[in-house]
Amino acid sequence: MSSKAATPDLPKYFQGKWNRKSYHVLRELGRGANGTVYLVSQDGVRRAVKVGVEGMDILMEVNVLKSVQQGRDSKVGPLLCDVDDLVVNGKACTFYAMEYLEGEQLDRYIQQAGTEWVPVLIVQLLARLDVLHKHGYTFGDLKPENIMVSQTDKTVRLIDFGGVTKQGSAVRQFTEEYDRAFWHAGDRKADTGYDLFCAAVIMVRLTVGKELWKSSLSEPRHTGLLCDIIRKSDSLYPYRVPLLKAFHGKFASAGEMRAELLTVLRERTVAQPRKKAPKPGKVGGGISGLFVASLLLLAGTLYYAWFM
Missing domain, CATH: 3.30.200.20 (Phosphorylase Kinase; domain 1)
Structure with a gap:
């Protein structure tokens, strides 16, 4: 607001x-x-x-x-x-x-790159929030419009620090769609959990279609609606545990949430190419090419999530 x-x-x-x-x-x-x-x-x-x-x-x-x-x-x-x-x-x-940061705001970048990049970029976002929290601040008005994916190195950067609030105070600015109080999941006190709740909602919002998301904003608003979306989504369901913990304020730090998301991301990145593996006896040398491609995919994804 x-x-x-x-x-x-x-x-x-x-x-x-x-x-x-x-x-x-x-x-x-x-x-x-x-x-x-x-x-x-x-x-x-x-x-x-x-x-x-x-x-x-x-x-x-x-x-x-x-x-x-x-x-x-x-x-x-x-x-x-x-x-x-x-x-x-x-x-x-x-x-x-x-x-001056050149790039795309987070939601626009996902529209171009695909929803498979959502968990990778949320992991990066949590690394940025962890630094901010350690300095005693809560970002507050966390939303895709205030998150930039830079054009040069495809890293996540926070922009518009107008809503940043000293921890322990009331959040200075917020957007209802991502606000903890809006979803009846807590108050608007500036703390670590407030930003993590916003980050979890952003992850859900960017993964599902616009129509499904709009329908979730109908009255009454509560986290049960978000849980229903996660349960029905093949992309979100593997991340259900860290997302639900974020909704209920169970993480002590952004680093802790990041570690849990990264564990799931690593497991999915390793397992995903196996689903596309050719049936035995149909190919010969192509298996080695698939293996190399899988390793490159894994290395690239984990590099962006962990180091950027």
Whole structure:
């Protein structure tokens, strides 16, 4: 749930008040509850700039990005490049410039790549959430639109940190479709379980068809509806145990949920090619080719799930 921010439109060219870096605005990327994001050029390099009139909200996002961009943690979200103030039409604003991530939002990527990639990318997502949680934050407004699959290396990155909340507080922003309270499975307290519930719902949502998903949103809403979908889905049923544990807040960490999903993914990736194996006596040398292909499939899938 969110409302449009009353942020003034940026001029075509602007300069930060303190750091004096100049930016050329190329186009608006989107508006959120606490600011507007633009695609800009800064010294010939494309960046994303988020500007808002509520300085404390913007600075909280800055602090989160600073916390999670060390070493391997840098893959959690976009890299922070600049933080400054400016005045637009007499209104004081705060902005930050960050790495511009090119790619597709998660749901659009799955539409192109296929639903078999859903568990692989959810495993990656849980690795990002684990880092965020260890720094004391809950993402909150976790949904496919706020998850990017980068164009360069096909890794999952979180975007739009406007809903990130200190753990223990009330979630600042949420989307009903993925919200724990919406499904009558808990409250809106910012904790590890809140994000894991959202991640589990996202996995179900991206795996099933649009019509089936829309029908699950009818009243009354409860996790039993989600369980019914999982039970009837050949793709989701093997992951039923970790998904149900996420719905009921049984995981202590995102890393724990990730490990259980990865175990199932590994087993399915190894077993799946066996179903396509030729019958004895029908082929000779083709078996070795199938074996090599199976190994490559296994190696590639597990690499993306584990290391990216």
